[in-house]
Amino acid sequence: MKAIKPPSPLLWIVLGFAIVVISCAAIWIRWAQAEAPALSIAAYRLGIATLILTPIALTRRQQELRALSQTDLRYALVGGVCLALHFVFWISSLEFTSVASSVVLVTTNPIFVALGSRFLLHEPMPRALVLGILISVGGGVLVGYGDLLAGPNVLLGDGLALLGAMMASAYFLIGRRLRAHTDLLTYIFLVYGAAAIVLVTIALLGRQPLLGFSPPTYLWLLLLALGPQLIGHTSLNWALRFLPAGSVAVVVLGEPIGSALLAFFLLQEPLTPLKLFGGALILTGIYLALRAPGSAKTSG
Numbered sequence: 001m002k003a004i005k006p007p008s009p010l011l012w013i014v015l016g017f018a019i020v021v022i023s024c025a026a027i028w029i030r031w032a033q034a035e036a037p038a039l040s041i042a043a044y045r046l047g048i049a050t051l052i053l054t055p056i057a058l059t060r061r062q063q064e065l066r067a068l069s070q071t072d073l074r075y076a077l078v079g080g081v082c083l084a085l086h087f088v089f090w091i092s093s094l095e096f097t098s099v100a101s102s103v104v105l106v107t108t109n110p111i112f113v114a115l116g117s118r119f120l121l122h123e124p125m126p127r128a129l130v131l132g133i134l135i136s137v138g139g140g141v142l143v144g145y146g147d148l149l150a151g152p153n154v155l156l157g158d159g160l161a162l163l164g165a166m167m168a169s170a171y172f173l174i175g176r177r178l179r180a181h182t183d184l185l186t187y188i189f190l191v192y193g194a195a196a197i198v199l200v201t202i203a204l205l206g207r208q209p210l211l212g213f214s215p216p217t218y219l220w221l222l223l224l225a226l227g228p229q230l231i232g233h234t235s236l237n238w239a240l241r242f243l244p245a246g247s248v249a250v251v252v253l254g255e256p257i258g259s260a261l262l263a264f265f266l267l268q269e270p271l272t273p274l275k276l277f278g279g280a281l282i283l284t285g286i287y288l289a290l291r292a293p294g295s296a297k298t299s300g
Helices: 008-023 025-032 038-060 062-067 070-093 099-106 109-119 127-148 152-179 184-205 215-239 245-252 254-266 273-291
Strands: none
Touching: 008 025, 008 215, 008 245, 008 254, 025 099, 025 215, 025 254, 038 062, 038 070, 038 184, 038 215, 062 184, 070 099, 070 152, 070 184, 099 127, 099 152, 099 254, 099 273, 109 127, 109 152, 109 273, 127 273, 152 184, 184 215, 215 245, 245 254, 254 273
């Protein structure tokens, strides 16, 4: 499907604002973690977003929702489960490792998408894609080695962030199928809603607290739902209608930079030379992988 480009200033303003908002997510999560466990934070993030979307979707997309096939509904459910697990793993990682390491590692999902496309969809892997993957793996080793020196719990956080990246990759691959014939509001309502149900259910079964937090914690949870989820992620999904998926993914590489800078100034988290170099290698590898022929496919 050929991309339809809106006025360029609007497109880049929306994408730039989305990255700024998404970069705040790790900071707000870290502050919320003073009281709320990872499952509770994830449940609130998707739960509030779904509550806001429900009346809008049910009044404006009734016909589209009724026309969905059972296959599409199953894909939406699986996509929601993957999105839910992505947030569980990633938010949990912030309890153990630094914001910089966590966000850099969780944004390696384009690499896993490329590998999934090769082995699941049998798409070719250009040399530039292979080179990008190897460079990113090298950067991940450096980040992991630097964090290992800080203690085994920090390395556990890095592993959780990578699991979050894998779940985000599965969510992306499923979403690419659904977005080919599903409009944005219908898509995010189904997937966000499925993720919210999964997260709230797991939190209740795990006896995780959902009430009793202080007003500041509720504020961070509300901001997570309104900002990074509804504004940030939805803006990126909107941009996929006008730009190739690879181009949007390259823009998302600004998130680790923004999050690391915010963590440096607001959380006083140090940026060691080894971590900076490893993070730079990861981002360079992802950029090369996305620039490989055939990797930047247009999504509808």
